[in-house]
Each structure stands twice: as C-alpha cells, then as structure tokens.
Amino acid sequence: xxGPGRAMWPLYxxxxxxxxxxxxxxxxxxGLSHDAVTSLLVLGGLLALYDGxxxxxxxxxxxxxxxxxxxxxxxxxxxxxxAASALYAAADSPGWLWAARLGQGAAASAFSPSxxxxxxxxxxxxxxxxxxxxxxxxxSIGYTLGPLLGGVLVWAGGLRLLFAVxxxxxxxxxxxxxxxxxxxxxxxxxRQTVLDLARRLTASWFLVPTAALAxxxxxxxxxxxxxxxxxxxxxxxTVATGAAVSVLAACAALVQPAAGRALDTGRLSTRAxxxxxxxxxxxxxxxxxxxxxxxxxAGAALIGAGTGLITPLGFAALAASTPxxxxxxxxxxxxxxxxxxxxxxxxxxxxxxxxxxxALGFAALAALLAAGPVVALxxxxxxxxxxxxxS
Numbered sequence: 240x241x242g243p244g245r246a247m248w249p250l251y252x253x254x255x256x257x258x259x260x261x262x263x264x265x266x267x268x269x270g271l272s273h274d275a276v277t278s279l280l281v282l283g284g285l286l287a288l289y290d291g292x293x294x295x296x297x298x299x300x301x302x303x304x305x306x307x308x309x310x311x312x313x314x315x316x317x318x319x320x321x322a323a324s325a326l327y328a329a330a331d332s333p334g335w336l337w338a339a340r341l342g343q344g345a346a347a348s349a350f351s352p353s354x355x356x357x358x359x360x361x362x363x364x365x366x367x368x369x370x371x372x373x374x375x376x377x378x379s380i381g382y383t384l385g386p387l388l389g390g391v392l393v394w395a396g397g398l399r400l401l402f403a404v405x406x407x408x409x410x411x412x413x414x415x416x417x418x419x420x421x422x423x424x425x426x427x428x429x430r431q432t433v434l435d436l437a438r439r440l441t442a443s444w445f446l447v448p449t450a451a452l453a454x455x456x457x458x459x460x461x462x463x464x465x466x467x468x469x470x471x472x473x474x475x476x477t478v479a480t481g482a483a484v485s486v487l488a489a490c491a492a493l494v495q496p497a498a499g500r501a502l503d504t505g506r507l508s509t510r511a512x513x514x515x516x517x518x519x520x521x522x523x524x525x526x527x528x529x530x531x532x533x534x535x536x537a538g539a540a541l542i543g544a545g546t547g548l549i550t551p552l553g554f555a556a557l558a559a560s561t562p563x564x565x566x567x568x569x570x571x572x573x574x575x576x577x578x579x580x581x582x583x584x585x586x587x588x589x590x591x592x593x594x595x596x597x598a599l600g601f602a603a604l605a606a607l608l609a610a611g612p613v614v615a616l617x618x619x620x621x622x623x624x625x626x627x628x629x630s
Contacts, residue, residue: 301571372499
C-alpha cells in the first residue's frame with residue numbers, strides 16, 4: 240500500500256468539494272435564477288432538499304463503504320456529483336435544477352463519509368488527529384470560499400456556469416482519487432443485528448463526541464446565518480458583517496490542524512478539548528448578544544475557534560473508539576448528527592427570536608451548549624467526593 244501522504248490530498252479535495260458544492264450553490268440559488276426560484280417557498284425547498292437527502296442517506300452509504308470498501312464509494316460518489324451537476328449545466332430548466340440538487344445531495348452523502356473513513360483508515364492512531372484536522376481545514380476553506388467564488392461565477396455566467404464548475408471539480412477530484420488513493424479492502428465483520436447497532440449508537444463513546452459535533456455545527460450555522468442579521472440591526476454595513484463571517488470561518492479553519500497536532504502529541508486530551516471547545520463556542524454566542532461590532536467580532540472569533548477545536552477531536556475520538564470494519568457506518572451516523580445540528584441550531588435561535596429578541600436566541604443556544612460541560616463537571620466532582628470519602 241502506498242504511503243498515506245500522497246493519498247491525503249485527494250481526500251482533502253473531496254472534503255473541499257462537498258463543502259464548496261453545498262454552500263456555493265445554496266448561497267446563490269436566489270440570485271440570478273428567477274425562472275427556477277420563483278418564491279421563498281421554492282428556495283426553502285431547494286435548500287432543504289440537499290440537506291434532507293444527506294440526513295437520510297449518509298448512514299446508508301457509510302454502511303455500504305464498510306461492506307464494499309470506502310474507495311469505490313468515494314469515487315462513485317464524486318462521479319455521481321459531477322453527473323448531477325452537469326444535469327442543470329446542460330439543461331437549464333426548473334425541473335432539472337431540482338433533479339440536480341437532489342443528485343448532488345445524494346452523491347455528497349456517499350463520498351463525504353467515505354472520505355472521512357479513509358482519512359481514519361490510512362493514518363495510524365498517532366497521526367490521526369493531525370489528518371482529521373487537515374481534512375476539516377480544507378472543508379472549512381470550501382465553506383468559506385463557496386459563497387464568494389459561487390457569487391463570482393453566477394455573476395459571470397449564471398447559475399449554469401456554477402453547476403458546470405462543480406461538475407468539473409467533482410470529475411477532477413474523482414480522477415485524482417482513482418490515481419492516488421490506494422485500495423483499502425473491507426475488513427471482516429461480525430454479523431450485526433439491529434439491536435447491536437442501536438447499542439453502538441447509544442453508547443457514550445459515540446453519543447458524547449457526536450453531540451459535541453452537532454453542537455459545534457449548530458453554532459457555526461447560527462453564526463454564519465444570524466451574525467449578519469445582528470450586524471445589520473446595529474447599523475453595520477455588509478462589508479463589516481461579511482468580515483465578521485470571514486473571521487468565524489478563518490478561525491475555524493486555522494484551529495483545526497493545530498488541535499489535531501495537539502491531540503497527537505498528547506498536549507491535549509479529547510475530553511478537555513471538547514469541553515473547552517463547547518465553552519468557547521458558548522462564550523462566542525454570549526458575546527454575540529452584545530450590541531455593535533466588538534461583540535459580533537468577538538462572537539465570530541470564539542465560535543470559530545470553539546468549533547475548530549471540537550471538529551477534529553470529535554471525529555478522532557469516534558475513529559479511535561470504532562472497530563475499523565465499522566468506520567464508514569460510524570462516520571455516516573456522526574455526519575447525520577451534524578446535519579441535525581446544522582438544522583436545529585438556526586431553528587432554535589429563530590424560534591426564540593420570533594417570540595423575544597435575537598440576543599435571547601443566541602443566549603438560548605449558548606446555554607444549551609454550556610450545559611453539557613457543566614453537567615459533566617458536576618458529575619466528576621460528585622464522583623471524586625464519593626471516592627475520597629471515608630468508608
């Protein structure tokens with residue numbers, strides 16, 4: 240088997256592709272496609288279609304990757320992503336837009352968890368944190384550049400040009416992966432019943448990091464979506480609010496590789512890192528309740544740093560606790576948790592803000608994220624007191 244260094248780059252590119260494809264299209268669907276996106280209801284349906292199919296299919300494709308091998312599912316998913324993107328690029332009609340978006344979401348459901356599983360399989364435990372952090376870094380770059388580059392492409396040639404570029408991107412990364420990613424045969428697996436799966440997915444080793452990942456994704460989605468709203472309410476222009484979102488994305492991208500290296504060298508434990516990440520993210524949401532640019536920038540920086548700390552540690556913890564033959568299933572199920580956080584965070588904040596204020600919406604999510612570490616600390620102190628008390 241070839242060394243993992245060469246194989247990591249197409250996997251990082253796959254992470255960039257899924258993030259860029261999701262955000263570049265989503266951020267520009269309503270811009271220059273008035274024939275296809277005729278109302279806010281249609282726009283909401285197109286946005287929900289991509290995420291909805293990911294929620295349904297990521298665990299399925301993760302399990303398939305364990306059964307037949309992650310490499311063919313990765314390459315097949317990327318080819319399908321390219322083909323789905325080419326649909327709307329070739330046939331500019333509202334019906335094909337829906338079909339293309341559905342196909343993109345289904346394809347991303349295949350190659351995203353497969354790429355995560357391969358990152359874990361191809362790296363020894365001593366280097367896994369760094370590898371996962373690198374994967375998260377390039378995925379964050381995709382999230383950051385997607386809306387910007389997508390907007391430029393839509394301005395230059397319309398939505399069809401954007402879909403054409405995503406088609407070329409998917410096909411190119413698929414060819415790269417076929418050349419550089421080694422075959423990783425599926426490992427022998429013991430027969431698993433539905434009850435066995437339920438036990439695995441309700442065990443603390445799975446629930447704790449997955450809940451942290453879901454919370455981080457919820458805060459990230461809320462920061463990207465609602466910090467500009469808060470800035471506009473404070474009288475800030477689009478340049479200032481755009482800079483705040485860029486700070487959030489940049490902090491998330493830069494912290495992830497550093498967190499992975501710290502985990503690999505033993506300078507940071509998974510438990511301490513997840514707790515610190517959740518508390519930093521909660522503090523960022525609390526800062527976002529403050530009026531004006533300082534509160535928004537501080538909130539963006541802390542949310543980005545907190546989510547950047549949680550993401551590589553959470554996935555590294557899942558990879559370390561999962562039998563190698565079940566990595567795809569675990570990663571797919573964890574991605575499902577992230578998708579639920581991606582949808583649930585904005586929904587919670589929007590619901591609270593509807594009946595009160597946006598600041599209270601930020602505060603509600605901050606309290607929810609901080610509750611986990613606080614409860615864990617109380618339990619730990621209680622156990623230590625019980626252990627130290629005389630019998």
